[in-house]
Amino acid sequence: MNITIVAGARPNFMKIAPIIDAIKIKQQEGFNLNYRLVHTGQHYDKNLSDTFFVELNIPFPDVNLEVKSGTQAQQTGAIMVGFEKELEKNPTDLVMVVGDVTSTMACTIVAKKAGIKVAHVEAGIRSGDMQMPEEINRIVTDSLTDYFFTTSNYANENLANLGVAKDKVFFVGNVMIDTLRKNETRLKQPSIWTDLKLKTKAYMVMTLHRPSNVDEELQLKKLITQIVNLGKDYPIIFPVHPRTKKILEGLDLNFNNLHYISPLGYLEFNYLVKHSFAVLTDSGGITEETTVMNIPCITLRNNTERRETCEIGTNILVGNNSEKIRDAIKMLLSKSWKQGQIPELWDGNAAHRIANHLIEIYQL
Numbered sequence: 001m002n003i004t005i006v007a008g009a010r011p012n013f014m015k016i017a018p019i020i021d022a023i024k025i026k027q028q029e030g031f032n033l034n035y036r037l038v039h040t041g042q043h044y045d046k047n048l049s050d051t052f053f054v055e056l057n058i059p060f061p062d063v064n065l066e067v068k069s070g071t072q073a074q075q076t077g078a079i080m081v082g083f084e085k086e087l088e089k090n091p092t093d094l095v096m097v098v099g100d101v102t103s104t105m106a107c108t109i110v111a112k113k114a115g116i117k118v119a120h121v122e123a124g125i126r127s128g129d130m131q132m133p134e135e136i137n138r139i140v141t142d143s144l145t146d147y148f149f150t151t152s153n154y155a156n157e158n159l160a161n162l163g164v165a166k167d168k169v170f171f172v173g174n175v176m177i178d179t180l181r182k183n184e185t186r187l188k189q190p191s192i193w194t195d196l197k198l199k200t201k202a203y204m205v206m207t208l209h210r211p212s213n214v215d216e217e218l219q220l221k222k223l224i225t226q227i228v229n230l231g232k233d234y235p236i237i238f239p240v241h242p243r244t245k246k247i248l249e250g251l252d253l254n255f256n257n258l259h260y261i262s263p264l265g266y267l268e269f270n271y272l273v274k275h276s277f278a279v280l281t282d283s284g285g286i287t288e289e290t291t292v293m294n295i296p297c298i299t300l301r302n303n304t305e306r307r308e309t310c311e312i313g314t315n316i317l318v319g320n321n322s323e324k325i326r327d328a329i330k331m332l333l334s335k336s337w338k339q340g341q342i343p344e345l346w347d348g349n350a351a352h353r354i355a356n357h358l359i360e361i362y363q364l
Contacts, residue, residue, distance in 0.1 A: 001362050003035045004092040007061065008042035008079070008103025010052070011176075011285055014266065015098045015121060017058040018178035018351035026355050031364045033355070038086055040079050040103040041066040056183065056266060072102065072133060079106035087114055093362070094119055097141065098175070100305075105137040112144045121175060121354065123148035124155030127305040138305070147361065149354050152308045152343055172353040173345030176285060177292055181348030183267060190268035192261050196235060200275045204234050209241040210282040213300055213320060220244075221251050223300065223320050227280060228255045230329040234277060239263045278332050287315045292346060296337040298328045314340035 005020070007013050016037065026033045039061035053060055065082035067075060079102065087095075087110065095111035097104040098121040111118050120141055127135050142148065148164060150156050151174045159169050192198070206227065214220050228236060236258050240248065248260070264272070273279055273289060278296040281287065284306055290297035291313030299310075302319040309315035314337070318324035331337055345353075358364075 001033055001094070001358075001364055002092045003033070003094045003096055003358070004087070004090070005035050005037050005096045005098075006040065006083070006103055006107045007037065007098065008040045008101040008107075009099075010043065012098050012101065012103070013039075013053075013058050014056065014179045015175045016096075017056060018175050018182065019096070019098075019121070019354055020059050022351040022355035025352075026359065031359055033358065033364060036063075036090055036092065037061045038083070038107075039064045040082065040107070041068055042075060042079060042101060042103045043069075052265065056179070067103075075102050076106045079103050080110050083107045083110045084114070087111070087116065092116060094358075096121065098122060100125075100134040100137045100141070102133070102137060105140045108141045108144050117146040118144060119147040119149060119358075120145040121149045122151055122155075124150045124159040124169070125152075125305040126155075126158050127303045129303045135305070147357075149350075149357070151346075151350075152306075154307045170353070170357045171345065172357070173347060173350035174288060174343070175350045175354075176288055177346045178348050178351050179266075180270065180289055180292060183270070186267055187271040187274060188265075188267040189271055190261075190264055192237065192259070192272075196237075196259060198235065198237075198275075201277045202234065203276055204231055204236045204278045204280060205272050205276045206236050206238045206280040207241070207286060208238075208244055208282055208300065210301065213282050214241075214244045214247055217247060217251060219320065220247060221253060222322075223325075224253055224258070226322060226325055227329070228258045230326060231333075232257055233333075235259060236280075237261060237272060237276075239269065278337075287313070288346075290314055291340055292342055294340060296332055298325070298332075300325075308343040312341050312343050314338065 005016050007016055023033050023035050041064050067078045094117050096119045097108055108118050123142055129135055148169045149172045208214050238260050240260050274293050279290050280298045282300045287297050287306055287309040291309045297315040299315055299317050316328050318328050
């Protein structure tokens with residue numbers, strides 16, 4: 001059996017890495033399970049260097065379609081054209097897509113029109129926010145998917161409500177946590193630790209990149225100013241996304257406890273998160289990692305596709321509402337943050353479950 005696995009962005013590679021490891025184990029056990037890894041090139045990222053793949057022991061792609069940036073329509077069209085040619089040259093039995101980037105949706109459409117079945121890893125998650133391009137990608141992908149690999153019971157419920165047959169849904173857990181568990185003992189102290197004389201549980205980490213937070217200068221200034229003033233007793237480490245950096249350059253935001261740094265690699269960033277007092281973010285993936293590492297997390301969004309991080313884990317949604325931000329930071333500083341738990345099957349074995357289900361489905 002041949003599987004074409006699609007990755008379109010840096011986080012996608014972190015999700016597929018444990019899946020490929022699990023496939024290799026099955027190959028060693030004598031199963032006829034083969035893969036080809038396709039990078040669409042959707043996100044050109046200088047951090048996707050040889051070092052990135054070697055550091056996390058992630059397989060190099062067999063091909064890069066080199067789509068790169070463009071409008072939503074331009075990128076979607078270019079991915080579809082490139083992936084159609086890829087499938088013509090390299091026929092496959094199954095296309096596996098992960099997450100919710102444009103490549104996920106575009107390659108799903110191409111595969112289905114070519115009569116090839118699709119498996120979606122991280123299927124069924126929903127934010128309910130149609131202003132998010134990712135939400136549209138999720139809806140389109142799941143409307144065409146044949147096999148749904150899910151991270152939570154909330155995702156299972158979403159798919160059931162859509163009428164997806166139970167025998168097509170496989171609750172496997174979270175592959176991002178597989179990658180975290182595998183690398184926990186390898187997390188690396190960044191140079192900023194020594195430079196700023198940081199101490200465990202005595203600083204906060206902040207990340208911002210969503211348009212609702214960073215595109216409007218006054219909103220961004222107000223948000224950062226409030227957070228920095230409320231958390232004045234703690235250094236706030238802010239790895240700045242390139243998108244956000246351009247906007248920040250025009251603002252006068254200089255505070256003694258706010259430290260801008262360049263984006264970090266996976267091992268260094270998660271070292272900072274693991275040893276922090278708290279994290280403030282508008283990222284979805286970080287909320288999963290903070291939940292597993294039992295780090296308080298304030299999410300600067302009004303909604304989330306990862307409900308379990310709020311209802312089970314350490315995450316609280318505040319959007320950019322001043323009162324909610326104030327109350328959340330007040331709760332942090334009073335050391336009265338809720339005690340989180342790790343969601344079901346977030347145990348580092350999700351990829352093995354996926355490989356086992358593939359073998360069952362295809363009776364290998």
